[in-house]
Amino acid sequence: MNPAVENTRPSGIMYTPRTPQMRERQRFNLSTRPDDEEIDISGLENLVGQTWNIYAVSALFGLQQDDIHFKLYSKRLREEIANTLSHEDVSYDARFSIMEDMVPKPNHENYPAIKIEVLAKINDTEKEKSLYQGILLSWRITQDEPNIENLIRLPLLLCRGTSTCIDAVHATIIRMFDCLIIALPAKEHDLSWLIPIIIMTNKEEPSVSGEVQMVYTVPELPVTDTVTVKFQTADLRKILSAIMTNQNDEINIFLNREHIEIFFEILHKQMLMVGGLKLGLCTLHRINLPGITIMENKMKIVNVEIMNNVLSYLNEKAFDIFHTVHIDI
Template sequence: MDNSVYTRMRASNHYIREYFNLLPLTNSESNENTDYTYDSLETLIKQTWNIYGVSSLFGFDYNNERQLKLYSKRLREEIASILPQDNVTYDVNFTIDKNISPRPIVTDSPAIRIEIHAKAVDKETMKKCIYTGVLLSWRTEIVELDHDKSVKLPLLLCKGTKSTMAAVHLTLNNMFDCLIVALPATEDDFKWLVPIILQPNNNEEISSMKGQIKFDYKFPGSLASNIITIPYDISNLTEIWNCICDNDANTTDANTGNGISLKHVERFHQVLQHQMLHGSGMQLGLGLLSKISLPSLTIMENRMKAGTSEVLNKILLYFNDKSIEVLHKLNLDSTVGTNSIAS
């Protein structure tokens, strides 16, 4: 296997994750190898976000204030022409989100916040925020393709009306020759995310893991509304996960430490299925895991809400990996765009 954490199935473009690196992050701005802090994510927690992946943005000059104003003007004009509303004015702002700093790797591009407010012309009403988006890079060890005149912000967290999100993403696509695609959490993602969340980064996080985690299963042949919810005590799942990892603690596998391997994830879910089969006669292996809920996280399809910065950090690390694998390593960035308004 190469440096990727994925391997590709034969005769298929489907990639299987083999490893996830949850090693403690460090702030590379410091000369010391100090632990990374999560204060920069405080403005993003306890809100529901849609998760999108973004390919390279061509001609995007975020360091030029004049250019940011031009981007805002262009987006405002396009939104006004696309959205079917008369007598409404829009305010659009592209800004560098200085609250989201430091980042896991400070050489990455800063987070960019896009906000759109609408106001009825003939009414004495306050402006209403109809779209908020945050473009960011939450880097892990995956090596990305590198091209001149492009900016890599693989993740877009956004919220707003469906029509506004569609209009914004279409306009950004035309402005910066990029692709913006939803990153829905699949069953495989859920199976990885549970151990990732259970795995503590430090001793303080261990004591905060309390309550229940709920798995929602759908079964083939049943109505879409027929969902079986299985609750587990987080402390019990943590104990199972720690036992699985401790059993392999003395192996010579290169992927050791605080990393998570595919064999551990598979074994963890096999144990849960075995317990459920013998405890209640339910064969969970026949169902599709479609949603997970914790006191600090709810995630389904491409919508998520994180209650703590530590959990949000893990979600961003995971989906940043996924976005890079989907949009930055399959030759989608092989040509330099021509529709940029940066000039």
């Protein structure tokens, strides 16, 4: 095996992953303009309008971001996929590449995103079929700790493809870069934050309008037996704006945990008064808005600004799960 592809963790570093949701979220910044400078998020245009599976990724060890190493990684991945998904008369191709435009600017020092593709081609034909498309990225996280040699942090992995190929690609990445990859589902706690984050994006010119559907599962019933509650986004935005207004009659750019608690307390009272629904034991499982669906570790978003905020939320969650390190030198 080529030594450029075989990686080990640097000596003297003890890696300590955190358990999911170990730290409860207290606030979220709705502003896309820190320090009065506008962030360029045009690179997200390649992500909108598609359904993505969401994964959290621990630190990648020994990943070199240059053409020579990317060719070696591509060769290794192609060989592993061919061994795992072997079919007669089918050849496979794999590609690693840098996505330079997938870094929010300015004021962020995130590594450029890395795109991973796996293609299949029936021999004697020119037609290629995409089996896997994945993007490793870090989004709007400022890294406070000093850079550690041989280590890169790209906490989020968005991917699409067949389930067998997804499993094979992730298993290969885990071996190549000595990392962990786990599904990053949006639990009820996350959905409770994401609804306000989505509907309050761009308060001056709202990024979404229409009907919000909150889908609840019922204890001891199949996941297909659900209760769906519907609200208009304009009504929810008015409620949130009133909750978030400070003493100077200005709407805060931060959503706080208290805002979320008050918001859902009001909604639950509305559900009880208008629909006679008391959902105390039910679980918020899925949210649907015009052009937006988020459930478990799958999402589809058609708006760049909303994608920006959702990625920021998910990136913080993935970072909190995996990227706390203890250095013992």
